[in-house]
Amino acid sequence: MADLLTLSARYIDGDIYEGAGLVNRPTMELSELGNGIALIEAFSHVVTFKTGDGLVLFDTSLEAFGGGVLKSLRGWTDEPVSNICYTHGHADHVGGTGAFVCEACDKGRRRPRIIGHENVSPRFRRYEKTNGYNFTINARQFAPATELRMGQGAPEGPRRFGPDPWVEPDTTFRDRLDVKIGDTHFDLRHAIGETDDHLWAWVPEHKAICSGDFVTWVFPNAGNPQKVQRYPLEWAKALREMIAMEPELLLPAHGLPIGGKARIASVLDNIATALETLVEQSLAMMNAGARLDEIVHSVKLPAALMDKPYLRPVYDEPEFIIHNIWRLYGGWYDGNPANLKPxxxxxxxxxxxxxxxxxxxxxxxxxxxxxxxxxxxxxxxxxxxxxxxxxxxxxxxxxxxxxxxxxxxxxxxxxxxxxxxxxxxxxxxxxxxxxx
CATH class of the missing domain: 1.25.40.880 (Alkyl sulfatase, dimerisation domain)
Structure with a gap:
């Protein structure tokens, strides 16, 4: 079992970067991080809490990872899964749910309650309407060249995006939901950032935060050029609300867990500052009449932020976020008259x-x-x-x-x-x- 908290402290405290593969590791390995808390490293991590009334899971990873996650979990405990919380409806966070539902059925146990924001189900409906598009762009974004059909950008096989079927939440909320499960409270809070259906959770008994994709150990995915609108300023606001809780354990859905109140506050503050700086500089130029082209090639973040081991642009990058800022605040016209009706x-x-x-x-x-x-x-x-x-x-x-x-x-x-x-x-x- 890796000592994930020691590893993350080494990287953060020493400003050490040794590659994304050493902090985002889909190993299926379970690490116990505290009394009754474990994290399973998968394509998207699965965080679990022992509550005295069954296990509470945050996310279930991709459909293809569900069986492996379940096997790792059962190597730790045979307690039933009573609740699954979706941090948001991306396929890599909800796809493995079917494995847990099937296990409950096979063992004659109560089906886990699925908790999520009210926008999760509308997201699933949108994915069904855009299945072919999402299948293609995700294959292009993630699959190695050796696994792609040359010129097609997608592997052979059924063109299905996401799990079959999508497992819907049966308990939803709009702004905030406080639930007590066994001896543990879960304060679920909605915030928009990478998605419009995201939640993060404060678990007071453990002074822990489950942050979902608000923290991913790469530059925030707030600009993806092939996906729908992201919300960088609201993302930063959520991070600052997390800081205010003074957490001592941060449990992200990608990357390493982080321990220590001061260390967590510093990480969250730096991520928030990076996003706020991009928005502030972009809006200043928009308000001064600049075109999108000028802003994209002018706005830069200081190296002191970009060099942080958890802010490297190895997935998304600041330039793409500027496009999303423009789209959010200014629409699709880029300021070049020739591009209005080209x-x-x-x-x-x-x-x-x-x-x-x-x-x-x-x-x-x-x-x-x-x-x-x-x-x-x-x-x-x-x-x-x-x-x-x-x-x-x-x-x-x-x-x-x-x-x-x-x-x-x-x-x-x-x-x-x-x-x-x-x-x-x-x-x-x-x-x-x-x-x-």
Whole structure:
């Protein structure tokens, strides 16, 4: 059993970063963190409390992890699961619930009560309406290139996003729910941040907070370019409310648990400050009349924050959050009149290729820009070349090289996923041509 609290203290106190894989570890290993408290490290962690009236779980991880989580839990205790609290309705937090429901049925036990915010079920309905879209973007974001069908961005098999079926909450609340289960109180509080259906919990007997995805040991996922609206300022507000509780144990859904009142307060304050700074600077420029393009390329966070081991941009990144701030406060118009009702991308690309002397000229210029280190501009020209000549194998070969270089240069999983998808798309065209 790993000493997770000692490990997190080492990283935080020493400002040590040794890679995301050492703090987000889907090992299925259970670690006891206190009297009757355990955390199972999975794709999303499962936190459990012994209450004297059954186990209370916070989240159940992905559907594929449910059986492994249950096995690890049963290596610790055979007490029945009486309650499952969803911190929010993302698939990696609720997907494993079916394993616990089935166990209760098989053992003739009462079905666990499922507690969640009232917006969890509407989230599930939205996922059902957008199943194909969510399946594709999650495969593009998470699956390694070796596991993707080249050019498709999704593994073989049924195009199902999320568990089958989604296990709905049977107890919901809007703002706050206080429940006593056995000898333990759970003060469940709604807050918006990564989602609109999120809760965090204060457990006074243990001076503990279950923070869900409000703390993830990576830069906050408040800007994901392929997902719905996030709320960075409200996220920061929730973190400051947690600080006010003076917790001595912080139990996140990703990353390492944290012990110590001062240490926890410092971590929460730094995360909140990073989000508040992005919002403050972005809104100041919006109010001064700046375009989105100006804000994206101007607003930066100080290295003192970005270098924290729990704020590295290896999943989401500040630049993406700025886009979400603009969308939240300013709508979708980016301030560039040409983008209000633009020409189709392919038509603009064809015109630029004609002016340059052909799509291949644009592609070769893109390759030269890669060599010069200007990857942003290189991607623009490579994509224009592709749109202007979508069947040109030479263009595709250069496009693959450009996006391959961009993928390798990026830190965040989101950027790597999108650029890698474009790279594989063109590699697929080249491969099909060579085979023919």
């Amino acid at each position: 020409a189709p991308d392919a038509v603009l690309a064809a015109e630029m290729a004609a002016l340059a002397g052909g799509a291949l000229v644009l592609a070769k210029r893109a390759a030269a820009l890669v060599e010069a280190g200007d990857l942003r501009l290189a991607c623009h020209l490579a994509e224009m070349a592709f749109l202007a000549a979508p069947a040109d194998v030479q263009v595709h070969g250069i496009r693959a090289e450009v996006y391959g270089a961009r993928r390798k240069a990026e830190a965040s999983l989101m950027s790597k996923g999108i650029y890698g998808f474009a790279e594989r798309q063109s590699l697929n065209i080249v491969a099909e041509h060579n085979q023919g």
